[in-house]
Structures are given as structure tokens and as C-alpha cells.
């Protein structure tokens with residue numbers, strides 16, 4: 074019997090009993106026992122005298138959307154899970170709410186969804202309009218369907234270091250899931266953690282967006298936080314002042330820092346704004362996205378100080394701090410670099426030391442590959458004295474003596 078048919082045959086009370094007995098958890102940001110999660114939603118609906126609907130969705134804060142793989146790979150499972158959530162909560166209706174940009178996926182599921190009595194829509198989850206509904210994470214739907222088809226495995230879904238989603242045990246330490254020996258930081262869900270903090274269990278750190286990812290010395294925390302905050306800013310519905318304005322400010326401070334225009338006061342300002350967003354916003358977007366900046370700046374302040382005070386990116390990622398130059402003592406003036414430069418930012422002529430226009434160059438590295446003399450260097454370290462005008466090969470050194 075299918076999971077949905079099984080749950081229907083059991084009836085609501087037995088379904089709830091099974092959810093409780095199996096110790097199922099709501100996935101995502103609002104991780105808690107599923108039975109408590111359902112009960113809270115029922116109480117909220119009862120208080121308002123509202124008809125409840127079971128809404129299966131991602132968390133609004135989820136910009137990576139790795140959980141959509143579950144929908145793509147096993148749509149029946151997610152639809153069955155949404156329908157079972159409706160049975161468990163006594164909701165009169167079940168909806169699968171996909172992100173706004175997933176119109177094609179939503180359309181492809183509508184016919185199948187009708188078999189489960191589930192409506193499929195693609196829109197941003199309006200948290201205020203859904204206050205009396207049971208919001209159930211898409212990963213929880215997968216768990217519900219597995220529980221009622223007899224194939225449930227305990228654990229939390231996570232894409233570890235970019236691999237496909239899989240279940241990882243909630244009671245295992247994060248440091249047992251990923252190798253932290255060469256880690257600078259580990260991203261778990263919406264926060265960055267130090268390798269030492271990864272002695273905590275997966276369930277405690279909660280990869281709410283399905284992400285567990287090691288950042289090494291080659292990764293720049295500031296750059297990562299800036300990109301993640303930019304994605305949040307783009308996804309925020311902008312209806313709440315604290316989320317809308319807060320994300321603009323946080324993203325500005327992160328990106329300015331990557332561009333060499335950071336200020337030390339950004340650290341305190343980030344804390345102030347981030348903490349205010351945490352308790353002044355109604356949905357996971359404002360609450361969780363602030364954690365990205367707060368954890369990055371709070372725990373990896375030395376990375377920010379390096380960018381702001383020392384004007385360097387320790388990982389060599391932030392382009393504003395990465396210098397590129399032709400070693401004038403080695404260049405033969407062959408012109409190979411000039412031929413491959415897509416930006417046309419190398420100046421030179423045969424038998425003259427070639428020069429790179431730092432401002433035009435986008436550090437694509439093509440010239441580095443093309444130079445057989447290996448005299449083009451990309452570095453965050455010191456740059457030797459360079460010619461300021463076209464100089465014949467062999468003459469520059471003489472000039473300096």
C-alpha cells in the first residue's frame with residue numbers, strides 16, 4: 074500500500090500516534106518534534122477560529138534550495154507527505170508551495186498532485202497569511218511519506234561539501250561527518266562555525282538549508298558571507314523594514330570589505346543590525362540571514378581585520394587585494410600574454426617588457442597560463458618595483474642600478 078493510502082486507512086489519531094512513536098522531526102529552520110510542531114499549528118488555528126491548511130514549502134531563508142532535489146527526484150513522496158501532514162493536522166487542504174521561480178516544476182506536478190488532493194503553487198511564502206496554517210518543510214514531507222511506507226531512516230538531510238543530499242545522523246558530531254583537520258570554518262545551515270565548534274552534534278547545529286560545507290584556507294569567509302547575504306537580499310520579499318533595510322546594510326558592509334573599503338566600525342554595526350533583525354522579523358529570511366553575517370564577523374573577526382586594516386585577503390580570493398604583474402627581470406617580450414588577454418589590458422611590443430593594466434585586468438589567469446617564462450604572477454603579497462613605461466627587455470634592471 075502506498076504511504077498516502079496507508080495513512081488514510083489508519084486515520085488521523087493513528088497517524089499522530091505513529092508520528093509520535095517514530096520521533097519524527099520537522100526539518101529546516103523550525104526543527105522540533107513533528108508532533109509538537111503539528112500541535113502548535115492546531116492551537117494557533119483554534120485560537121483564531123481559522124480553517125487550517127497544510128502547506129509544504131521550503132523556508133523563506135533558503136536561497137540555495139538544495140531540498141528541491143527531493144521534489145525533482147521523488148515528487149510522489151513529497152506530495153504524499155504533504156497529504157499526510159494534512160491528515161495528521163486535520164487540515165482541510167494541502168498545498169505544495171514551490172519558490173516563485175519554479176513555475177515549470179510546479180506546472181509539471183499539478184496533474185500528479187491532484188491524485189493526492191494537493192494543490193501546487195509557486196509563490197513566496199507569505200508568513201503572515203499562513204500564521205494559522207501548518208507549515209511543513211519539504212524534507213519533512215519526505216520523512217512523513219517514508220514513515221508511512223515503511224522506508225524511513227532517521228537523520229537529517231544534508232548536502233555535504235556539495236555532494237547529493239543524503240541523510241546524516243542527527244546525533245553524530247559534525248566533525249565526524251566532515252574532515253575538519255584542514256578547515257578554517259565549517260558552514261552548517263545559515264551560520265559559520267569554528268572547527269572546534271564542530272564537536273557539536275549535527276542536530277544541534279542544524280543544517281537547516283541542507284548545507285554542511287568545509288571552508289579551507291583557500292576560502293574567504295568575507296567573500297562567502299558577502300555572496301550569501303547578496304542572495305538573501307535578492308530573495309527577501311522586502312515587506313518588513315528590518316529585513317529589507319537590514320539586508321541592504323549587511324550586504325553593503327560585507328561587499329565593501331571584500332572591495333578593500335571596509336571599516337572597523339562595520340563589526341559593531343553588523344552586530345547591532347543583525348541582532349535586531351533576529352528578533353524583529355517574522356520569517357526565517359530576516360532571522361536566519363542575519364546569522365550569516367553575525368557568525369562570520371563574530372567568529373572570524375581576524376579575517377575582517379586582515380581585509381580592513383592590512384588590506385589583504387588571507388585566502389587570496391578578494392580581487393581588490395590581488396595584484397598581478399609581469400616580472401620585469403624575466404619577461405622576454407615574446408607577446409604570448411598579449412595575444413591571449415581577453416580584456417586587452419596588456420601593453421607591450423616585441424622585445425619590450427610587457428605591462429598589465431591592474432584596473433582593467435579581471436585576473437582571469439589566461440596570460441599566466443600562456444607565459445612560458447612563468448613571469449606573470451598573481452599575488453596578495455609584495456610586488457617588486459615595476460617599469461612605469463614600456464622598457465626594452467634587459468634595460469629595466471640596469472636602470473635601477
Ligand code: SF4
Nearest residue numbers: 312313316356358359
Ligand atoms: S522577514 Fe523578510 S522575507 Fe520575511 S516577510 Fe519580512 S521582508 Fe519578507
Ligand code: SF4
Nearest residue numbers: 414434436437438440
Ligand atoms: S589575467 Fe586575464 S585579463 Fe588580466 S592581464 Fe591576464 S589575460 Fe588579461
Ligand code: SF4
Nearest residue numbers: 404405407408410444
Ligand atoms: S608571455 Fe611572459 S615573457 Fe612573453 S611578453 Fe608576456 S610576460 Fe613577457
